[in-house]
Amino acid sequence: MSTSTLIAIVVAAVVVVLAITVTLALLGRRRHLRRRFGPEYERAVEEKGGVLAAERDLHAREVRHDKLDIRELPPERRRQFADRWSEVQEHFVDQPAGSVDEADELVAKLMRERGYPTDGYHGAVRDLSVEHGRTLEHYRAAHEVRSRSADGQATTEELRAAMVHYRALFDELLTDQRSR
Secondary structure, eight states: OOHHHHHHHHHHHHHHHHHHHHHHHHHHHHHHHHHHHTHHHHHHHHHHTSHHHHHHHHHHHHHHHHTSOOOOOOHHHHHHHHHHHHHHHHHTTTOHHHHHHHHHHHHHHHHHHHTOOOSSHHHHHHHHHHHHTTTHHHHHHHHHHHHHHHTTOOOHHHHHHHHHHHHHHHHHHHHOOOOO
């Protein structure tokens, strides 16, 4: 076997090994992102128009999230938040739209206290998606009803549903006390 043939075989083998390594790394990353983001992964693929763009975005969200100082709440603060939620729910009977606004404000306050930036709805969605991707649809649905309520377009039943949606995210934020 000539030297040039041997070199060609080695180069081809190296290229194949590199291609396999890159493919396995991409598949591993995809599996990780799907597991971490849950339904948010598919939503990102649809919004970004493709898998690679979505994965870049989701990875950027992870990097940003890892820089946040997400912290646990002491038991007393968790109890205070739970008590405040009960008050918000009690107000629903007399002021459904006002209660939805209060629920949104309480969720934002809980996020801030946990260490999430609350620089607007889209920023909150971005930051919550990393650890709370499975309940993020609740937040989106509640926000949409709240927006329509501000225009006087939401029914009492829709406002009730918004409270349920806010409650799902609120409960997760309140009880998810793992240190990051």
